[in-house]
Structures are given as C-alpha cells and as structure tokens.
Amino acid sequence: MNKFYNILNKENHTIEDIRYILSLQDETSIEQVRAKAYEVMGKNVGEKVFLRGLIEFSNICVNDCYYCGISKSNLNIKRYTLNEEEILDSALWAAENGYGSIVLQSGERNDERFIDQVASIIEKIKKRTISPSLPNGLGITLCVGEQTLKDYKKLFDAGAHRYLLRIETSNPELYKQLHPPEQTFEKRLECLYLVKEAGFQLGTGVMIGIPGQDLTDLANDIEFFKSIDADMIGMGPFIVHTDTIYSQFSKEYEQKKRNIYKLSLLMIASARLYLKDVNIASTTALQALYPMGREMGLLFGANIIMPLLTPTYVRSHYQLYNGKPCIDEFASDCYDCIINRIKSTNRPIAINEWGDSLHFQRKK
Numbered sequence: 001m002n003k004f005y006n007i008l009n010k011e012n013h014t015i016e017d018i019r020y021i022l023s024l025q026d027e028t029s030i031e032q033v034r035a036k037a038y039e040v041m042g043k044n045v046g047e048k049v050f051l052r053g054l055i056e057f058s059n060i061c062v063n064d065c066y067y068c069g070i071s072k073s074n075l076n077i078k079r080y081t082l083n084e085e086e087i088l089d090s091a092l093w094a095a096e097n098g099y100g101s102i103v104l105q106s107g108e109r110n111d112e113r114f115i116d117q118v119a120s121i122i123e124k125i126k127k128r129t130i131s132p133s134l135p136n137g138l139g140i141t142l143c144v145g146e147q148t149l150k151d152y153k154k155l156f157d158a159g160a161h162r163y164l165l166r167i168e169t170s171n172p173e174l175y176k177q178l179h180p181p182e183q184t185f186e187k188r189l190e191c192l193y194l195v196k197e198a199g200f201q202l203g204t205g206v207m208i209g210i211p212g213q214d215l216t217d218l219a220n221d222i223e224f225f226k227s228i229d230a231d232m233i234g235m236g237p238f239i240v241h242t243d244t245i246y247s248q249f250s251k252e253y254e255q256k257k258r259n260i261y262k263l264s265l266l267m268i269a270s271a272r273l274y275l276k277d278v279n280i281a282s283t284t285a286l287q288a289l290y291p292m293g294r295e296m297g298l299l300f301g302a303n304i305i306m307p308l309l310t311p312t313y314v315r316s317h318y319q320l321y322n323g324k325p326c327i328d329e330f331a332s333d334c335y336d337c338i339i340n341r342i343k344s345t346n347r348p349i350a351i352n353e354w355g356d357s358l359h360f361q362r363k364k
C-alpha cells in the first residue's frame with residue numbers, strides 16, 4: 001500500500017509509475033487515482049468543460065483500417081457526403097447554441113477537390129459565425145486524416161486551428177496489425193509533425209483494448225503524447241465492429257469489456273497526471289461501452305466533450321464501431337442530454353468559448 005501512496009502523491013510521475021497505475025484493479029485505489037487526476041486537472045486547466053459540436057460530414061474513405069466500420073472495403077454501408085448548406089446549418093446551430101467550437105470529421109480523402117471543398121466550407125463557417133459573443137467566429141477543429149503539408153497549410157489558412165489525428169497505438173508492430181501495408185506507422189508519425197508545422201494545435205490519441213495490446217504499450221502511449229508534445233488528447237476504448245475482421249473476437253471482447261472500460265478511464269487519469277495542462281476529451285466511445293461512460297471520463301480528468309451535431313438522417317451511416325449511442329437523436333436532444341450529463345458532474349460549462357489548449361498557449 002505504501003508503494004501506492006508514494007506513487008500517487010508524486011508531483012511528477014515516471015512511465016513506470018503510470019504503468020503501475022494502469023495495473024490497479026481494486027475500486028478504492030482506482031477512486032483515489034481518479035480524485036488525484038481530478039485535482040491535477042483543477043490546478044492546471046480548471047474545472048470548466050468545453051463543448052465541441054461534432055459534424056461527421058462524410059463517411060467516404062480511401063483507407064482500409066482493419067478495425068473501422070467505414071473503411072473503404074465495407075460494402076454494407078451507404079456512403080454519404082453532406083452538402084455545404086447542411087454543414088453550414090449545423091455549424092450555425094452550434095454557434096447559436098453557445099458551443100464555441102466545432103469538429104469537422106470525415107473519412108479520409110486526399111484529392112484536391114475534397115481539400116478545396118473543406119477549405120471553402122471552413123472559410124464560410126468562419127465568416128458566418130462572427131458575432132459579438134464570438135468575435136473570432138466558431139473555433140474549428142479538423143479530423144480528416146493524413147494529408148500533405150501543403151494541404152494542411154491550406155486548411156489552416158482557411159481558418160481551422162486545431163487538428164485531430166490519432167496515432168492509434170505508439171507500438172509500430174501493433175500498428176502494422178491494424179492497418180494494410182500501405183498505411184504505415186512512419187507515415188502517420190510524419191503527418192503528426194506536419195500538422196504541427198502547418199500551425200495547428202495537435203490532438204492525438206489511441207484506442208484502448210486493441211487485441212494484443214498490453215499495459216506497457218499503453219504506458220508508452222502516454223509517454224508518446226509527451227514526446228510529440230501533443231496539445232490535446234482523445235482516447236477511447238477499441239470496440240469491435242461486426243463488418244470487420246475483428247468480429248471474430250466478439251465473444252472474447254464481451255468478456256474483456258469491463259476491463260477495457262476501466263482501463264480507458266485510467267488512461268484518461270494517467271494522461272492528466274503525466275501531461276497536466278493538455279485538453280483531454282471524454283469520447284463517445286466510452287458511452288458506447290457504458291451508459292455513464294462520458295460522465296465518468298469527466299470525473300477522471302477530461303475537460304472536453306463533443307456533442308453530436310451530425311444530421312440525424314445520416315448518423316447511422318457513420319458507425320466506426322458497434323453500439324454508437326445517440327444515432328436516433330436530433331442535435332437539440334444531444335445538446336440537452338450533454339448539458340444534463342455535465343451538470344450531473346457539478347462542472348461549469350463554457351459557453352461561447354474556444355477553450356484552446358492551455359498547453360499550446362503556454363508553449364507560445
């Protein structure tokens with residue numbers, strides 16, 4: 001027990017400490033880690049929760065990630081791309097409802113037309129959402145995959161200022177198992193640097209509970225976030241999608257689910273303890289595993305939540321994993337639901353604020 005308290009009360013943890021924290025099993029110790037992570041969050045970024053309305057504007061994808069429900073070889077889903085007006089409407093709704101920021105996410109495309117369309121919609125959103133309560137318009141985060149430096153720059157110049165690109169796992173061997181040979185770990189890594197070079201605040205993250213992943217891998221993931229100097233972290237449980245090769249793990253997965261959920265929360269706490277002043281999202285995938293998952297993420301040290309804004313009629317076509325919650329709801333339902341969920345944790349909610357990563361601001 002002494003070892004536990006020694007580690008818990010350290011100001012700065014080593015990666016061995018983090019591995020130890022991830023290995024905790026008993027509820028009392030986990031609760032104490034949670035309380036500590038919450039305290040570190042309060043001291044470094046405050047208790048406020050920031051909203052990013054998530055618009056999944058297209059599920060067309062040129063990639064074939066073996067775990068993902070919208071990979072190009074999944075022929076069972078209907079492909080869609082929202083038109084400009086639909087995206088703009090969703091963004092305006094976010095601005096009118098005090099979100100402060102949105103995330104534009106889609107499957108990956110690398111053609112010029114796609115990049116130009118995204119750049120043009122960013123420009124329009126920025127112009128249309130400037131108001132006295134949002135003097136710089138909505139904050140825009142992008143999540144559209146691996147691109148060239150030139151294209152990252154184009155998207156940054158259009159007005160987006162944060163970018164999410166998960167490394168998925170920092171273990172190159174494991175990365176290889178999850179992706180076809182042409183999607184390399186080296187390329188993903190290079191893109192993370194390009195995202196930063198283009199000027200974006202960098203968000204990255206991993207999936208937790210990938211078959212073959214162990215606690216050392218996860219502790220190394222936390223170290224990786226520090227070494228790449230990430231400003232934002234988005235992590236969630238790996239969840240089997242039945243149209244993927246991982247459907248053969250479905251039974252095994254059911255048995256591991258509880259442990260994966262617990263590990264996901266401990267990863268949020270670990271990221272908070274180790275990185276301190278980054279933004280950390282409590283992701284939807286947590287709620288897919290457990291109805292109160294997103295609230296729990298907030299209690300373990302996350303300070304960002306991403307309510308779904310995608311128009312209801314396409315939501316069911318954007319399922320990266322099975323059991324995605326909220327697919328039959330409207331944006332306003334998600335708003336009410338999220339606000340109540342955050343209130344249940346007694347946290348203040350930021351209205352009309354970008355909520356940029358303090359880590360990024362301090363670096364500058």
Ligand code: 5AD
Nearest residue numbers: 067068069166237238239241320321
């Ligand atoms: N389970 C959990 N997360 C997934 N993602 C994709 N497929 C799955 C899955 N089956 C995550 C990846 C990707 C992000 C957009 O969604 O981490 O980077």
